[in-house]
Amino acid sequence: MSETVRPTPQPGILDIAPYMPGKSGKPGSNAIKLSANESPLGASPKAIAAFAAAAEKLEIYPEGTSRLLREALGEVHGVNPDSIVCGNGSDDLLHLLAQVYLGEGDEAVMNRYGFSVYPIITRATGAQIIMVDERDYCADVDALLAAVTPRTKVVWLANPNNPTGTYLNADEVARLHAGLRPDILLVIDSAYAEYVTAADYSVGLDLVGAHQNVVMVRTFSKMGLAAARIGWMVGPDHVVDAINRIRGPFNVNLPAQLAGAAATRDVAFTQALCDFNARWRDWLTAELHSNAMRVIPSQANFVMVLFDTPEIAAAAFKTLVEAGxxxxxxxxxxGIANGLRISIGPEAAMQGVAKVLKAFGGAQ
Known part of the structure; x- marks a missing residue:
């Protein structure tokens, strides 16, 4: 029998490891999911009401530019709505940025433990991803700049970073940008910006407003609307124009647009969520940090816990699963085999996780 002829993916596509989302419990189980950095307080009641109201308009196409959502974001964040592009989650926008600015023979630079989507979207364009070693699980500006070559077209920076929770302060991000050629796009992924409590942090809007080669990307997924899939980007006019030329014409559905606009304006709920997170993030860090476990200081809505060996980390994971x-x-x-990332969840869950891991640590 002759060999079957079939369509073949572009070179390199099948070499890409697919993104692996956080695990959930088995259907019917009472397991508490702390693997995806979701909101422990649910969604804004105003966003829920807006989403429900959209059910009366399901036969109508959504407005193609997400105008109502962009206007709400501009109002609350002090940004010109014309400088905003909305997407089906921030992943949608990251994919579009890669598609527009990377191609065969190009390179994109990122820190070693940066968001795992960056290598996927870079390699999908035929470009190469250059991973740069970090300094104690934090992006190293000097190392990132040293990795830049004539082929570099994009630098990906998650700030704060996932999965480590570490961040670069405003001065360090500005220093990184100052060291880049003007034809290199700096993508500041501020997915966890709402949770930052550090006084020297900047979401990146100052750099976007002052330069032609910086964009900032944000998401609603960590703020209670993960199911709605809403992301947004702020950038200079020429970047916004390029992204709008290739994005899907109705890439944010109407319920998501309305829920996102309501959530944006519900600043009281956002503040309550951030206050809750700061309290229990700091509490869990203090409870777990010991000689047997090292908790990397986090500015996000999760903590990364390091164990002495990968084997101990795997045993800790199993013990936690058995406890629910x-x-x-x-x-x-x-590539952090001796680590676990723990989302900040409800109060009882945080107390339960601390109890299980402290008992586990004492048994090692």
């Missing part, structure tokens, strides 16, 4: 808590293993996705 599903956290994120980060060996396969991020």
């Amino acid at each position: 808590y599903i956290v994120r293993e980060i060996g396969a996705s991020y």
